Amino acid sequence: MSGECKTESKLEKILRSGQFAVTGECGPPRGADPDVVRNKCQLLKNKADAFNITDNQTSVVRMSSIASSVIMIQEGMEPVMQMVCRDRNRIAIQSDILGAAALGNKNILCLSGDHQKFGDHPQAKNVFDIDSIQLIRTVRLMRDEGKFLGGDEIKGAPKLFVGAAANPFADPFEIRVPRLAKKVAAGVEFVQTQCIFNLKKFGEWMKAVVDRGLHEKVFILGGVTPFKSFGMARYMANNVPGMDVPDELLQRMKGTAKEKQAEEGIAMAVETIKQLREMTGIAGVHIMAIEWEEKVGEIAEKAGLLPRPSV
Amino acid sequence: MVIGERKPFDEITRMLEGHKKIVVLGCGGCVTVCLTGGHDEVRVLSSQLRMARDKAGDPIEIIEKTVERQCDPEYIEEVNDIVPHIDAVLSMACGAGVQFMAERYTNTPVYPALNTTFVGGSIKEGYYVEKCQTCGECKLYYTAGICPIARCSKSLLNGPCGGSTKGACEIDPQVDCAWQLIIDRLKSLNQMDRYEDIIAVNDWRTNRDGGPRKMVREDFQR
Numbered sequence: 001m002s003g004e005c006k007t008e009s010k011l012e013k014i015l016r017s018g019q020f021a022v023t024g025e026c027g028p029p030r031g032a033d034p035d036v037v038r039n040k041c042q043l044l045k046n047k048a049d050a051f052n053i054t055d056n057q058t059s060v061v062r063m064s065s066i067a068s069s070v071i072m073i074q075e076g077m078e079p080v081m082q083m084v085c086r087d088r089n090r091i092a093i094q095s096d097i098l099g100a101a102a103l104g105n106k107n108i109l110c111l112s113g114d115h116q117k118f119g120d121h122p123q124a125k126n127v128f129d130i131d132s133i134q135l136i137r138t139v140r141l142m143r144d145e146g147k148f149l150g151g152d153e154i155k156g157a158p159k160l161f162v163g164a165a166a167n168p169f170a171d172p173f174e175i176r177v178p179r180l181a182k183k184v185a186a187g188v189e190f191v192q193t194q195c196i197f198n199l200k201k202f203g204e205w206m207k208a209v210v211d212r213g214l215h216e217k218v219f220i221l222g223g224v225t226p227f228k229s230f231g232m233a234r235y236m237a238n239n240v241p242g243m244d245v246p247d248e249l250l251q252r253m254k255g256t257a258k259e260k261q262a263e264e265g266i267a268m269a270v271e272t273i274k275q276l277r278e279m280t281g282i283a284g285v286h287i288m289a290i291e292w293e294e295k296v297g298e299i300a301e302k303a304g305l306l307p308r309p310s311v
Numbered sequence: 312m313v314i315g316e317r318k319p320f321d322e323i324t325r326m327l328e329g330h331k332k333i334v335v336l337g338c339g340g341c342v343t344v345c346l347t348g349g350h351d352e353v354r355v356l357s358s359q360l361r362m363a364r365d366k367a368g369d370p371i372e373i374i375e376k377t378v379e380r381q382c383d384p385e386y387i388e389e390v391n392d393i394v395p396h397i398d399a400v401l402s403m404a405c406g407a408g409v410q411f412m413a414e415r416y417t418n419t420p421v422y423p424a425l426n427t428t429f430v431g432g433s434i435k436e437g438y439y440v441e442k443c444q445t446c447g448e449c450k451l452y453y454t455a456g457i458c459p460i461a462r463c464s465k466s467l468l469n470g471p472c473g474g475s476t477k478g479a480c481e482i483d484p485q486v487d488c489a490w491q492l493i494i495d496r497l498k499s500l501n502q503m504d505r506y507e508d509i510i511a512v513n514d515w516r517t518n519r520d521g522g523p524r525k526m527v528r529e530d531f532q533r
Contacts, residue, residue, distance in 0.1 A: 086465070090512065112472050115464050117482045126465070133469040134512045149512060167473030172494045178507055179470045186509055194473055241474035241481035 001216055006143070006189075009106035009161035010078045011050040013311040014284075015190060015219040020277065021284030022305050023080060023192065023221060024048035024296045026072065028063035037068050040293050041075040047297035048287065049308055050107060052192070055082040059119025066100045073104045080163060081105045084113025089129035090138070090149055097142060101158030109163040109192070110135040133186045136164055140187035162187060166220070167194040168205035169244035177208040184217045191218055192286035195225040195236070198244040199275055206279055215281030222276040225288045226295060227265035230254045266299055273303040312341035312432065313405045314439045315348055315425035317356070323401070324363060326422045330371065330398040334390065335360070335424070336412070337377030338404035345439055348403030348425055350377040356403070356424060381408025387415050394419050430461075447517025447524065453510060455496035460513075462489035468510040 003016045014021045024044050029036035044051055053072060055065040062068075069079035081100055088096065097108065112132040116124045130138065139162050141147050146157040164183050168176050183191065196202045202222070209215055227233040230253040237245035249268065256264040269287070276282050285305075289295045300306050327333060335357045343349025357373045364371040374393055378386040381404035394400065399420040402409045406427040413421040429441035444461035450468070451458060460466045464482045471490030474481025478491045497503050515521065 112465055112467060115474070115482050117464075128466045129515065130512045131465070131467045131469050132472075133509060137509070138512070165473065170471065170473045171475045171477055171488070172471070172491055175470060175494055175506060178503075182469060182507055182509055185507070241476050242472075 001219070007106055007159040007161045009050075010311055011080065011107055012161040012189070014049050014309060017311065019309055020305070021050075021219070021221060022048040022300055022308065023050050023052060023284065023286045024293070025052040025054065025286070025288045025290075026068070026079075026293060027054050027057060027291065028065065028068035030060070030062050032063065034071050037063070037071040038075055041072055041077055043293045044296055045075065045077055046308060047300050047306070049284075050078040050080050052080045052082055052109060052286070052288075055084045055111070055113070056087065056119070057082075057114065059086070059114050059116040059121065059124075061120060066096060066103065066105070069100065069105050070103045078106060080107040080109050082109045082111055083135065084111045085128055085130055085132060085135055086113030086116065086126050089127050093130070093135065093138065094142065094148055097139060097158050097160065098154075098156075101160055106159070106161060107163060108139055108160045109165065110139065110188070111165055132164060133182055136162055136183060136186040136188045144187075161189055163190045163192065164188045165194065166191040167242050168196075168202055169194055169198060170242040173201075173205075176205055177212060177214070180209060180214055180218070181212060184214055188218055190221060190283070192221045193223040194242060195223045195288060196272060196276070197225075197236075197249055198246050199272065200246075201244060203279065206281055210281045215283075219283035220281055221284040221286040222272075222279075222282050223286045223288060224269050224272050224276070224299070225290065226269035226292065226299060227253055227261070228292055229258070229261045229265070230256070233265075266295060266302070269299050270302040273299070273305070277303075312344055312430070313407070314345050314428045314431050314441075315342045315405050316428050317347050317352070317403075317425055318423065320359065320363075323356070323422075323424055324360070327360070327371065327399065327401065332372040332374075332397045333399045333401055334374040334376055334393055334397050335401045336381065336390065336403060337375075338381040338402075338408050339377055340380040340382065340404070340408075342403060342405055342408075342425065343377075345433065346437060348405075353377055353403055356401075381405075382411050384411065384415065387411055390416075445518075446513075446515070447521075448514065450510070453505065453508070454493050455500060455502065455505075457489055457492045457496060459489045459493065462487070462492075468513060470506065 005012050026040050053065045053069045065081050069081040072079040110132050116126050143157050146154045166180050233253045236243050273285050287296050335353050337349050337353035353375050357375050378389050380386050394416045401422050401424050402412050403424045409423045430443040431441040433439050446460050464480050475488040480486040480488045
C-alpha cells in the first residue's frame with residue numbers, strides 16, 4: 001500500500017507507516033454539556049490513535065458528531081467523525097464535510113446508518129439520498145478532484161482520510177467480500193469491521209479478502225468489543241442485527257461468576273486482539289467498549305498495544 | 312395497483328360530525344381489487360355509519376354509490392346530480408380519486424375513507440405487499456427484477472447493509488431483505504458479476520423530489 005499520506009490524519013500516518021493501529025470509540029451525550037465529552041476524552045486519551053465519534057448511533061438523538069469531534073480536537077485528540085446517510089441529503093452531507101474539515105477533522109467514517117426504527121424517533125422520515133458506498137465516492141471526489149457531486153469546483157478541498165465499516169457476519173455471506181471490494185473501488189482507505197466474536201467465520205472472510213488482494217488496497221481494522229456481563233453478551237447475540245456471537249462464548253460468560261464477568265469479558269477481548277494480530281491483512285484493531293470507555297486503556301495495555309506511537 | 316387500507320372507524324366518524332346527508336363513494340379500480348373501497352365495502356361502511364349515528368341519536372342519511380374510477384373526470388361526472396344535494400362526500404378511492412373529486416366539486420367537502428398505502432400487488436387473497444415506489448427511473452435491469460428503492464428499508468442501491476440476517480431485514484424478521492432476494496436472483500441468473508458495478512448517486516428528480524409529476528401523451532393533446 002502507498003506510504004504517501006493524502007491528509008494530515010495521524011491515523012493515516014500510522015497505518016501508512018506499517019504500524020499496527022488502534023482506534024477507539026466515543027459516544028456523544030444526550031445533552032448539550034460539553035464536559036461529558038471532555039470527561040470521556042480524558043478516559044481515552046493516549047489509549048488509541050484515533051477515536052470514532054458516533055453519529056446518532058442506533059438512531060437515538062445525541063450531540064452531533066461534528067460538534068463532539070471538535071470538542072475532542074480541543075482536548076488534543078484525533079476523532080474519526082462518523083457520518084450516516086440516514087439523516088442528511090447530499091446537500092447537507094457535502095456542507096457538513098466542508099464544515100467538519102474546516103473545524104479540524106481529519107478522518108471520516110462513511111456509514112449508511114441504523115434504521116430509525118431502532119431509535120427514539122421511529123416516526124422520523126429517513127433520507128438515504130445516497131448510500132455509504134456513494135458517500136465514500138463523494139468524499140474522495142471532494143478531496144481528490146476538488147469537486148462537488150453536482151460538478152462545481154470546491155475552493156479549498158476537505159482533506160479527510162476516508163473510512164467505512166465492513167460487516168463480515170451479516171447475510172448474504174457470499175457477498176460480504178464483494179461488498180468490501182465495492183467499497184475499495186469507491187475509494188475507501190480504511191475499514192473497521194463489525195465486532196468480531198466468531199473468529200472462525202472472520203478468518204474465512206479474511207482469507208477471501210486476502211485472496212482477492214483487498215488487504216493491499218485498504219487498511220482493515222478488526223472490531224473488538226468486550227462483554228461487560230453475560231446479560232450484555234446474550235443481548236448482543238439475540239437483539240443486535242448483523243452480530244454473530246458463538247454459543248461457546250455465551251457459555252463461557254454464563255459459566256463465570258457474576259462479579260468476575262467483566263474481567264472475563266476483557267480477557268476475551270484481549271485474546272481476540274492477539275489472534276487478530278496473527279492474521280494476514282489486519283492493519284489494526286478498533287476497540288468498541290460501549291459505554292465502558294474507561295476499559296479501552298486496560299484492554300490495549302493487556303494486548304500489548306501501549307504506548308501508542310507518536311507520529 | 313394502488314393499495315389502500317380503510318381508516319379507523321372513529322377517525323371516519325369524527326370527519327363526518329355535523330353532516331346529515333352524505334354520499335359514500337366507492338371506486339371500481341384498484342381499491343375494489345384490494346377489497347377496501349369497492350361496491351361491497353361501500354355497503355358495509357355505510358351500514359356501520361348509519362348504525363353508529365342512530366345509536367348516538369344523530370341519524371345520518373347516506374347515499375351509496377360506486378363509480379368505475381374516481382381518478383377519471385368522465386366517471387366522476389356520474390355523481391354530478393347527487394353532490395349538490397348532500398353535505399359531504401366520503402370517498403373510498405385512493406388519494407388520487409379523493410383529489411379528483413375535491414377539485415371537480417369545489418363547494419362540497421370530500422373526505423378520505425382510506426389511507427393510500429403503496430403500489431404493489433397481492434401474493435395471496437387479502438395479502439398485499441409493496442413492490443414499487445414510483446421513483447420514475449426504473450432500475451430493475453440492474454437489480455435482477457427486484458427493487459431496492461421500494462423494498463430495502465434504506466433504499467440502498469449498492470448492496471445490503473450490515474443488518475441483513477437470514478434473509479430478513481433488520482427492521483422486522485417478517486420483512487424480506489431486498490438485497491438477499493436480489494443476490495439470490497443474480498446467482499440463479501448467473502449475473503453475480505453485476506453486483507460489483509457501483510450504482511452512482513441517484514437522480515431523484517424523476518421521483519416526487521422533483522415536484523409533482525405528470526405524463527403527457529402529446530399525440531392525444533389535439
